[in-house]
Amino acid sequence: MTDAPLIQLKNVHVGIPSRRNALSIVKDVSFSIMPGEAFGLVGESGSGKSLTALSLIRLLKKPLKVTQGEILFKGKNLRDLSDRAMRDMRGDRIAMIFQEPMTALNPLKTVGRQIAEMFVLHRGKGWHEAEKMAVDALASVQVPAPEERVRAYPHQMSGGMRQRVMIAIALACDPDLLIADEPTTALDVTVQDEVLKLIAELCAARGTAVLMISHDLGVIANMCQRVGVMYSGRLVEERATYDIFANPQHPYTKGLLGALPRLGSRHGAGGRQRLVDIDSLIADKESLLQEFCYEPRNSIRDPRVRAGASV
Numbered sequence: 621m622t623d624a625p626l627i628q629l630k631n632v633h634v635g636i637p638s639r640r641n642a643l644s645i646v647k648d649v650s651f652s653i654m655p656g657e658a659f660g661l662v663g664e665s666g667s668g669k670s671l672t673a674l675s676l677i678r679l680l681k682k683p684l685k686v687t688q689g690e691i692l693f694k695g696k697n698l699r700d701l702s703d704r705a706m707r708d709m710r711g712d713r714i715a716m717i718f719q720e721p722m723t724a725l726n727p728l729k730t731v732g733r734q735i736a737e738m739f740v741l742h743r744g745k746g747w748h749e750a751e752k753m754a755v756d757a758l759a760s761v762q763v764p765a766p767e768e769r770v771r772a773y774p775h776q777m778s779g780g781m782r783q784r785v786m787i788a789i790a791l792a793c794d795p796d797l798l799i800a801d802e803p804t805t806a807l808d809v810t811v812q813d814e815v816l817k818l819i820a821e822l823c824a825a826r827g828t829a830v831l832m833i834s835h836d837l838g839v840i841a842n843m844c845q846r847v848g849v850m851y852s853g854r855l856v857e858e859r860a861t862y863d864i865f866a867n868p869q870h871p872y873t874k875g876l877l878g879a880l881p882r883l884g885s886r887h888g889a890g891g892r893q894r895l896v897d898i899d900s901l902i903a904d905k906e907s908l909l910q911e912f913c914y915e916p917r918n919s920i921r922d923p924r925v926r927a928g929a930s931v
Contacts, residue, residue: 626652626796626829628653630692633648633687634646634686636684646853649668649854655796659845660831660832660846667850671684673716677799693713715797716798717787721786739793761784780811803816803832816839837877847859847861
């Protein structure tokens with residue numbers, strides 16, 4: 621890895637522009653990812669992880685938009701790029717694997733055609749050559765009989781095979797950054813493990829940096845060197861993965877780790893472990909405006925930790 625960040629977010633806000641009473645959904649988020657590094661974003665549903673990722677590649681749905689801050693990719697502010705320049709970068713230098721491949725893939729096109737499109741659009745290849753390259757791309761993600769599978773439609777493949785197709789599409793042009801947004805959602809445990817190992821091995825071999833988004837702390841622990849913890853649109857803690865797990869600082873991080881089941885733990889009534897839950901629900905609109913928006917759920921009640929600041 622070099623000393624310069626591959627991508628850097630500086631005080632990014634995502635919300636709905638308004639002349640008055642504007643409310644940011646993602647608030648003042650700052651972090652960086654080095655070339656070849658795997659960085660994880662964790663937090664419960666609604667914490668702003670996916671919106672942060674979509675802001676990187678400018679795929680936020682209207683009326684949402686980045687209202688403040690900078691998103692620097694190799695020192696260039698992506699917010700300053702034209703729509704065409706951003707389209708050229710998306711899928712080429714920055715790629716994304718979405719949560720549900722069945723909705724991300726086009727049901728009317730064969731998977732081979734969809735992979736080949738990447739080589740036609742971003743590498744200027746003809747369709748005949750691109751379709752041959754699609755076979756190699758499927759083989760690289762360990763899809764059996766790739767020469768036959770290129771002619772299959774998404775509905776003719778299992779969930780695990782569809783996710784491998786998504787990985788093949790995302791990595792077709794050897795991007796510098798791969799964003800993986802809950803890439804194992806709806807897959808069984810065995811297939812999840814296979815898909816995650818495949819992403820890790822391919823990205824390590826190609827030197828591709830990874831932004832891994834997940835609510836599964838086990839996935840993040842195995843995949844990432846650094847972790848950012850999001851709560852109510854804020855990045856409340858960001859450190860090396862080992863430090864986060866060994867010595868969490870923010871009460872929300874402590875709550876997430878306390879809710880993890882642990883093998884071999886035999887304490888509590890009847891010799892069984894009782895999971896620690898986080899009280900109440902995620903902050904509502906009114907409490908989001910407050911500086912200490914985590915306080916209603918903070919069973920630790922640590923006055924030294926500010927909910928709106930990274931620790």
